[in-house]
Amino acid sequence: MALEDIFNIAVRHQHDGRFSEAERLYRQILVELPAAEIFNNLALVLQSQGRVEEALEAFGRAVDVRSDYVQGYLNLGHLLMKLGRFSDAAPPLKRALDLNPGSFDALNALGTVSLELDDTRSAIALYQRALDLNPASIEALNNLGVALQRLGRLTEAVSVFQRALDKDEKNLEVAHNLAGALIAQKMFDEAISILRDVVKREPGFSAAVGSLGTALKETGDIDSAIACYRKSLAISPDLGTTCNLVYATHFHGGFDVAAIRAEHDRFNRDYGLPLAGERLPHTNDRDPNRRLRVGYVSPDFRFHSVGRFMLPLLKNHNRDQFTIVCYDNARQPDTMTRRIRDQSNVWREVSSLSDNQLTSLIREDEIDILIDLTAHMDRNRMLVFARKPAPVQITYLAYCSTTGLETMDYRISDPYLDPADRSPDAYVEQTLTLPSTYWCFEPVNDAISPAPLPMLQNGHVTFGCLNNFAKVTPQTLDAWFELLHRVSRSKCNCLAP
Numbered sequence: 001m002a003l004e005d006i007f008n009i010a011v012r013h014q015h016d017g018r019f020s021e022a023e024r025l026y027r028q029i030l031v032e033l034p035a036a037e038i039f040n041n042l043a044l045v046l047q048s049q050g051r052v053e054e055a056l057e058a059f060g061r062a063v064d065v066r067s068d069y070v071q072g073y074l075n076l077g078h079l080l081m082k083l084g085r086f087s088d089a090a091p092p093l094k095r096a097l098d099l100n101p102g103s104f105d106a107l108n109a110l111g112t113v114s115l116e117l118d119d120t121r122s123a124i125a126l127y128q129r130a131l132d133l134n135p136a137s138i139e140a141l142n143n144l145g146v147a148l149q150r151l152g153r154l155t156e157a158v159s160v161f162q163r164a165l166d167k168d169e170k171n172l173e174v175a176h177n178l179a180g181a182l183i184a185q186k187m188f189d190e191a192i193s194i195l196r197d198v199v200k201r202e203p204g205f206s207a208a209v210g211s212l213g214t215a216l217k218e219t220g221d222i223d224s225a226i227a228c229y230r231k232s233l234a235i236s237p238d239l240g241t242t243c244n245l246v247y248a249t250h251f252h253g254g255f256d257v258a259a260i261r262a263e264h265d266r267f268n269r270d271y272g273l274p275l276a277g278e279r280l281p282h283t284n285d286r287d288p289n290r291r292l293r294v295g296y297v298s299p300d301f302r303f304h305s306v307g308r309f310m311l312p313l314l315k316n317h318n319r320d321q322f323t324i325v326c327y328d329n330a331r332q333p334d335t336m337t338r339r340i341r342d343q344s345n346v347w348r349e350v351s352s353l354s355d356n357q358l359t360s361l362i363r364e365d366e367i368d369i370l371i372d373l374t375a376h377m378d379r380n381r382m383l384v385f386a387r388k389p390a391p392v393q394i395t396y397l398a399y400c401s402t403t404g405l406e407t408m409d410y411r412i413s414d415p416y417l418d419p420a421d422r423s424p425d426a427y428v429e430q431t432l433t434l435p436s437t438y439w440c441f442e443p444v445n446d447a448i449s450p451a452p453l454p455m456l457q458n459g460h461v462t463f464g465c466l467n468n469f470a471k472v473t474p475q476t477l478d479a480w481f482e483l484l485h486r487v488s489r490s491k492c493n494c495l496a497p
Contacts, residue, residue: 006025014044034065037069039072040071046058055079062075063076063092074096074109093109107126107130111144124147124151131144141174142171148160149180151332154184154185155185158182161178175198186218191215192216195211195212196212207238209231213226213228213232213248217470222248222473225248233245239383242271257423260402261402267405292321294324294371295362295367295390297384297385298310299380300373300398301333302332306397310397325345325346325367328341348361348365355381362390363389393408394410394429395411404428410429415433
């Protein structure tokens with residue numbers, strides 16, 4: 001039988017899902033004709049069977065045989081992306097784009113690689129070039145919207161997501177992303193409306209159910225938020241949603257100390273304990289006279305409350321006794337980032353690193369004391385701490401509670417956050433109580449000058465609160481009402497959630 005006939009039969013087998021038969025025929029052809037297209041087809045068949053490493057090798061053979069084989073480079077890049085190997089995916093995709101500058105597929109894929117590697121500006125430029133070639137692409141519009149949102153260009157992100165929905169109003173992924181951008185803009189009512197519609201149309205869309213929970217939490221509807229988080233987790237277990245759930249319990253009056261601890265213990269059971277096998281012995285130098293290496297891990301080394309509190313603390317570290325290593329998990333640095341960086345001995349940008357990679361880096365840095373500044377807040381690295389990369393691990397600052405992780409040795413507190421009668425059973429960690437205050441505050445030079453006090457004109461004291469509304473619980477309102485009742489001529493205008 002002619003090779004062309006064997007090839008056509010192999011293609012039919014591949015198309016109809018008979019992968020073993022297709023593989024056998026492609027390998028038969030390769031004995032006589034080691035062509036790039038045949039290696040490429042064989043790789044696709046192997047990929048369909050889940051034989052990933054063999055598929056990568058076959059794609060590699062395809063581009064080795066023909067260095068100008070654009071489709072081979074694209075397929076190799078896409079498979080590496082699926083495996084989460086974005087750094088490895090960049091070279092073949094760049095090669096495909098060099099060979100064909102008008103390749104929409106290469107531009108769009110490279111945009112996603114750049115986004116995953118936290119080169120957001122490059123991602124935006126690549127997506128825009130892709131859209132110049134195909135303005136109707138819902139995928140590229142959606143990707144561009146995600147990149148714009150990550151860069152904080154929220155108005156543009158909303159506009160781009162809306163353009164995509166105008167082209168395909170049934171696209172639930174785009175609708176979900178639009179709602180996320182609206183939440184970031186604090187347009188909670190609009191986001192809730194969109195998310196309720198998405199969940200109605202697709203009840204199994206777990207991410208949308210979880211996002212609805214977040215929007216509801218931000219409006220102070222904690223009961224509904226927790227119900228959404230639980231429903232989302234019942235559909236599909238997810239680390240981010242679990243962290244949102246354990247965080248939300250602190251705002252609900254029905255969760256006492258024991259109930260909050262139970263949710264954090266469940267987090268440890270589901271996410272911490274499964275990583276116990278990855279906790280390796282520590283080989284740090286035990287010389288008692290050397291400087292200790294202290295590592296801080298945070299996504300908030302920036303204009304954020306954590307960044308503001310950390311800057312004066314780092315300024316006052318004793319450099320004769322400690323080497324300070326900062327692991328910066330922020331996506332977009334700012335001027336505060338640079339100021340904090342100047343106060344560290346070693347600065348590591350780790351936002352593009354996987355938990356495994358960051359764990360290895362911390363171990364290579366031989367950190368003695370590793371301090372978490374995030375706990376279950378956004379962009380946390382709890383699964384790094386679950387692997388115990390440092391001999392001593394401490395949580396501090398952003399989350400005045402427990403992490404739930406058995407690998408977290410201590411938590412820092414003060415007499416106000418933890419009065420003497422607070423049960424130690426509230427926390428997994430041992431509490432280190434500072435003598436006076438938990439906070440390390442330094443006024444900023446660019447602070448806005450205060451306006452004249454309203455009481456000078458009004459004749460009475462004005463009370464206000466700048467917290468997010470999730471914290472305005474019934475118990476908080478009760479405390480405010482009691483305070484106002486005790487103040488002569490006080491008035492309260494309250495907007496209930």
